[in-house]
Amino acid sequence: MHDDVEKVLIDEEVIERRLDVLSARILEEFSGREFVVVVILKGALVFTADLLRRMPIPLEIECINVASYHGATESSGQVDFLDAKLPAVEGRSVLLVDDILDTGRTLAAVGEKLREQGAEVVKSCVLLSKDKERDAEVDADHVGFYIGDEFVVGYGLDFRGLYRNLPFIGVLKQEVIKDGR
Numbered sequence: 001m002h003d004d005v006e007k008v009l010i011d012e013e014v015i016e017r018r019l020d021v022l023s024a025r026i027l028e029e030f031s032g033r034e035f036v037v038v039v040i041l042k043g044a045l046v047f048t049a050d051l052l053r054r055m056p057i058p059l060e061i062e063c064i065n066v067a068s069y070h071g072a073t074e075s076s077g078q079v080d081f082l083d084a085k086l087p088a089v090e091g092r093s094v095l096l097v098d099d100i101l102d103t104g105r106t107l108a109a110v111g112e113k114l115r116e117q118g119a120e121v122v123k124s125c126v127l128l129s130k131d132k133e134r135d136a137e138v139d140a141d142h143v144g145f146y147i148g149d150e151f152v153v154g155y156g157l158d159f160r161g162l163y164r165n166l167p168f169i170g171v172l173k174q175e176v177i178k179d180g181r
């Protein structure tokens, strides 16, 4: 698997240190008020697991399954909600967690959905934010790292469902993306 990687963009240690800061800032943001964490699957799984273990408070975790890439390296532009039932967030404060802010459609669509479901406050956190123009007007309240407009994998992010278990954020070799393994 590591042979398929062209370069490591953000290594494990750097991610770890950044999560220490991010988790503290998020706790500060909610300043003692209770909140429920809504994880956007599957990309935010690894990030959220590490982030939340740095928060020494009793937390509730809910998941939401959406898809927008459909196996390619460009967003399809459509956000599909894959769950039959959405998390019950009425009257709650929510921390919404995603892996990456790209076109912004996912975060915008899920944020809107949660507000529709009655969430009182929705704050968002993403591991990565791509430096590009967004299709949706949305910004994350907490960002791990800003990166260029390139396709990355690892630490939860996939290419055609694979590479989520790489412990760092990296860029795949061109031939791997072309062969589409």
Ligand code: IMP
Binding pocket: 040, 043, 068, 069, 075, 098, 099, 100, 101, 102, 103, 104, 105, 106, 107, 150, 151, 152, 153, 157, 158, 159
């Ligand atoms: P958006 O709706 O375009 O902002 O895209 C967000 C979703 O697209 C993320 O939750 C990821 O699952 C996926 N995505 C966007 N950029 C990348 C990337 O560089 N690598 C892997 N997945 C990505």
Ligand code: MG
Binding pocket: 043, 069, 157, 158
């Ligand atoms: Mg994805």
